[in-house]
Amino acid sequence: MTTSIHVTALDSVVNVNSxxxxxxxxxxAWNPYDPSNTLVxxxxxxxxxxxxxxxxxxxxxxxxxxxxxxxLVALAIKQAIKLAKPHTFNIHVTFxxxxxxxxxxxxxxxxxxxxxxxxxxxxxxxxxxxxxLVNVVQxxxxxxxCGSGHAFAAVVPLVILVPLALLIYVxxxxxxxxx
Numbered sequence: 001m002t003t004s005i006h007v008t009a010l011d012s013v014v015n016v017n018s019x020x021x022x023x024x025x026x027x028x029a030w031n032p033y034d035p036s037n038t039l040v041x042x043x044x045x046x047x048x049x050x051x052x053x054x055x056x057x058x059x060x061x062x063x064x065x066x067x068x069x070x071x072l073v074a075l076a077i078k079q080a081i082k083l084a085k086p087h088t089f090n091i092h093v094t095f096x097x098x099x100x101x102x103x104x105x106x107x108x109x110x111x112x113x114x115x116x117x118x119x120x121x122x123x124x125x126x127x128x129x130x131x132x133l134v135n136v137v138q139x140x141x142x143x144x145x146c147g148s149g150h151a152f153a154a155v156v157p158l159v160i161l162v163p164l165a166l167l168i169y170v171x172x173x174x175x176x177x178x179x
């Protein structure tokens with residue numbers, strides 16, 4: 001089994017999760033209770049409620065937790081691979097220079113379970129981040145409950161494209177495990 005491919009995949013998971021975690025932190029730094037953060041008249045029926053702002057914070061925290069969980073699992077698997085006793089050494093030359101790649105024997109089942117768990121954490125983080133963004137839209141341009149056209153125009157592509165991308169991510173991941 002080629003472990004260098006797995007290490008590269010785990011590095012990619014950690015890197016993507018880091019970008020999403022940065023987005024979550026930026027979102028948490030924003031104050032949804034500031035009246036200047038909305039384009040909706042506070043006396044309008046489309047004005048967001050405090051429940052929407054609370055949900056925004058909750059979904060940001062859930063998203064951060066999921067991305068952190070996923071990254072820690074991926075880093076733990078990567079560390080286990082690096083600590084495993086190598087049985088062969090190969091030299092692999094890339095455009096950056098020469099580097100040694102080790103091929104080690106790892107428990108294939110545990111590796112796959114760990115990668116699936118890490119992937120599930122990333123998927124959960126994306127879902128929670130999408131829900132947080134729905135609440136950001138409602139705070140900025142009006143609630144979905146009042147039929148705000150601007151809110152629907154922003155939310156509909158979000159709730160179509162993100163789940164579609166996650167479905168593709170899951171399908172490709174599962175396909176890779178069956179090969």
